[in-house]
Amino acid sequence: MPTASTRANADVVAVFTDIADLLEIEGANPFRVRAYRNAARTLGELGVALGSLIDQPEELDALPGIGADLAGKIVEVLHTGSCALLEELKQQLPAGITALLKIPGLGPRRVRQLHQALGIGTLAQLRQAAQDKRIQSLPGFGARSEQRMLEAANSLLLQALRHKRADMEPVARSLLKELEAQPGVHQVLAAGSLRRGSDTVGDLDLLVTCDQPRSLMDHFAALPDVQRVLQKGITRCSVQLQRGVQVDLRAVAPASFGAAALYFTGSKPHNIALRRLAQERSLKLNEYGLFRGSQRVAGVTEASIYSALGLALVPPELREDRGEISAAAEGRLPVLVQTRELQGDLHAHTQHSDGRDSLLAMAAAARARGLHYLAITDHCSRLAVLHGLDASLLARQIDRIDAFNAERKDIVLLKGVEVDILEDGTLGLANDLLRRLDLVVGAVHSGYGLGREQQTSRLLRAMDQPHFSILAHPTGRLINERPACEMDLQQVLRHARARGCFVELNADPARLDLSDLACRIAKAEGVLVSISADAHTRQQFARLQHGVVQARRGWLEAADVLNTRSLAQLRPLLQASMNR
Numbered sequence: 001m002p003t004a005s006t007r008a009n010a011d012v013v014a015v016f017t018d019i020a021d022l023l024e025i026e027g028a029n030p031f032r033v034r035a036y037r038n039a040a041r042t043l044g045e046l047g048v049a050l051g052s053l054i055d056q057p058e059e060l061d062a063l064p065g066i067g068a069d070l071a072g073k074i075v076e077v078l079h080t081g082s083c084a085l086l087e088e089l090k091q092q093l094p095a096g097i098t099a100l101l102k103i104p105g106l107g108p109r110r111v112r113q114l115h116q117a118l119g120i121g122t123l124a125q126l127r128q129a130a131q132d133k134r135i136q137s138l139p140g141f142g143a144r145s146e147q148r149m150l151e152a153a154n155s156l157l158l159q160a161l162r163h164k165r166a167d168m169e170p171v172a173r174s175l176l177k178e179l180e181a182q183p184g185v186h187q188v189l190a191a192g193s194l195r196r197g198s199d200t201v202g203d204l205d206l207l208v209t210c211d212q213p214r215s216l217m218d219h220f221a222a223l224p225d226v227q228r229v230l231q232k233g234i235t236r237c238s239v240q241l242q243r244g245v246q247v248d249l250r251a252v253a254p255a256s257f258g259a260a261a262l263y264f265t266g267s268k269p270h271n272i273a274l275r276r277l278a279q280e281r282s283l284k285l286n287e288y289g290l291f292r293g294s295q296r297v298a299g300v301t302e303a304s305i306y307s308a309l310g311l312a313l314v315p316p317e318l319r320e321d322r323g324e325i326s327a328a329a330e331g332r333l334p335v336l337v338q339t340r341e342l343q344g345d346l347h348a349h350t351q352h353s354d355g356r357d358s359l360l361a362m363a364a365a366a367r368a369r370g371l372h373y374l375a376i377t378d379h380c381s382r383l384a385v386l387h388g389l390d391a392s393l394l395a396r397q398i399d400r401i402d403a404f405n406a407e408r409k410d411i412v413l414l415k416g417v418e419v420d421i422l423e424d425g426t427l428g429l430a431n432d433l434l435r436r437l438d439l440v441v442g443a444v445h446s447g448y449g450l451g452r453e454q455q456t457s458r459l460l461r462a463m464d465q466p467h468f469s470i471l472a473h474p475t476g477r478l479i480n481e482r483p484a485c486e487m488d489l490q491q492v493l494r495h496a497r498a499r500g501c502f503v504e505l506n507a508d509p510a511r512l513d514l515s516d517l518a519c520r521i522a523k524a525e526g527v528l529v530s531i532s533a534d535a536h537t538r539q540q541f542a543r544l545q546h547g548v549v550q551a552r553r554g555w556l557e558a559a560d561v562l563n564t565r566s567l568a569q570l571r572p573l574l575q576a577s578m579n580r
């Protein structure tokens, strides 16, 4: 029977997000909109499965921002997959209309206008209307914005649907748990790009060993999350879940489990390189094992296969055929950084800018994650500067941190700021303010579209400022939303090293910026990488693990990462970046 407890939190988050978007497009009361948006955010960050709370509505009620009304709707979604309010809203507005909000420059009000004036309710309709030049004559639109919308709609429509890894991880985990609980199931593994830690994942590739594959496939195909069965055989089943996620499940023999794990983890180029290596040794490698003639010489574990090929075990994150095989042959695989090696986090926000939690709550959460220092780097907006608020705001934050450090000894707070890098490469705050801090985190928040040379010299100049420590989310990319800025990344990284600056690997799953390859360039250039959660809530320190996975894909070792340093080791490094 489809049980409510197996439905993912993600379903509730998706329903609430849709409600908020649709209400907003309808022009509903902003407070009502915000209630759904905040609830979606809270639930997205919830550590526990909502399904486990379904029989205790009072527990739901107790969550921040969730009243009796929302708690009722959560239960409704858990039971039915949707809720009456959403269905009602969908009667009034086309279901695809929320996709229009992804077009840069299109907010809810303009989406409503497009719908009312031209009946546009989908990306495809928007594209058609823009091609027909029907939009430019509407009040508030013009030929240029129409052209930009056309380009954006085209690229969104073309965008291959790849899922963010952080969204797919819990889906995979809950499927594995479900499979593991079945009788006669011995081993389970999520292979493919998810296991390799790729920042986006096309589909999930699950492996099991079990006594009765046929009945396991039946069970899998009948899971409540399954929307469509694409293919089903005795040892294989491909399904589509809600939100278009595809999952391939394969049952393999225990003697082949390692070989299958290796094969289905990939990547394909890594597999091909391994097979070539096997051939050179007159061996044959496939998903069933490593064979000499008809004799299986290895296959139960991945390690046995690598070892038979004369290789050290290659961590999944490195299996991209980017030099890992010769490194494994020569015993010079990197010792990849681990989450528990992080000593602190150098980028975090509190309720004093756009964060949600207090300084105390953030400090406690960081401490609970085993961190020994945390830099508070609230935004200092240009607007505040113009109004002369900056000095007093920053001064009060400095006082708060001094008071905290005087009283508490379990974690040290560092005084920082996230300051805008302006288009000319200067910073959004005056030097006499920056000078009072322990570190300055600089970031681009506008002018993403500058040309390559202009963007590069902007960043170089920012690092030439007297107080500049860490270049945050260096390329500005947002996965599936905004491409990396055009720039000469190698030159930027080289300059960072020369100026004693550091670069961030922002662990926000929507960013993961630097990319894996960029991390490798940073390592080659000798610039230290700061893995930061960029937490805006106390729960978001959990993001650090995503950053670490990305860093591992970039071959980073503990020594390559700034915040594996103890505070005593870190201080002089930061001081140098603050006194140029």
Ligand code: DGT
Binding pocket: 191, 192, 193, 194, 198, 200, 201, 202, 203, 204, 205, 263, 264, 265, 266, 267, 268, 271, 272
């Ligand atoms: P994705 O799903 O696009 O994020 O990427 P992967 O790497 O998970 O790719 P997928 O799901 O197509 O296949 C899973 C693994 O199976 C892949 O990493 C390597 C292996 N594989 C698939 N097709 C081939 C192939 O034609 N040759 C070889 N050697 N391996 C393959």
Ligand code: CA
Binding pocket: 192, 193, 194, 202, 203, 204, 205
């Ligand atoms: Ca895959």
Ligand code: CA
Binding pocket: 192, 203, 204, 205, 248
């Ligand atoms: Ca696949």
